Amino acid sequence: MISAEHEGWILLLMNVLMIEVRAEKFFSYCNSVMRDPDNFRDRREAALHAADIVDRIRIDEDIHVAYLQCFISELRSFTFLGQDGQRYEGRALIDPVWEAMIEWHAVTQADEARAQARTDIRARILAQPNGARIMAEFDAAEGLATAAE
Numbered sequence: 001m002i003s004a005e006h007e008g009w010i011l012l013l014m015n016v017l018m019i020e021v022r023a024e025k026f027f028s029y030c031n032s033v034m035r036d037p038d039n040f041r042d043r044r045e046a047a048l049h050a051a052d053i054v055d056r057i058r059i060d061e062d063i064h065v066a067y068l069q070c071f072i073s074e075l076r077s078f079t080f081l082g083q084d085g086q087r088y089e090g091r092a093l094i095d096p097v098w099e100a101m102i103e104w105h106a107v108t109q110a111d112e113a114r115a116q117a118r119t120d121i122r123a124r125i126l127a128q129p130n131g132a133r134i135m136a137e138f139d140a141a142e143g144l145a146t147a148a149e
């Protein structure tokens with residue numbers, strides 16, 4: 001409908017937004033670990049300093065999330081002139097692409113990354129002298145973690 005160049009830019013910016021959102025989730029996770037008084041009990045001051053540094057990065061990153069959210073949201077309100085001369089509501093163009101982008105980042109990519117990480121971990125464990133036993137414990141622990149969810 002729209003030019004490949006324009007479509008490419010929209011996809012790129014949607015992808016960057018998802019990366020920014022994932023980064024924010026990771027910053028939040030890191031801070032929850034570092035600010036938990038049960039963690040790093042012998043290095044609380046250093047852990048809190050690290051959390052403060054992450055908070056400064058989060059502040060710097062906030063504007064990236066905000067402008068991308070604004071840009072993509074605004075596109076939904078636009079009317080696009082397609083290469084075929086037809087007019088298209090922005091939401092009709094944006095929403096399906098956005099939903100697919102979320103599915104890819106939240107499900108597809110996460111599942112692929114998990115499978116790859118497990119393969120890498122397995123290879124490292126099995127390279128140890130007692131790797132088979134450790135791998136059995138790892139598999140058992142994974143089973144416990146899954147059952148607890």
Ligand SMILES: [Fe+2]
Pocket residue numbers: 020061064
């Ligand atoms: Fe950023």
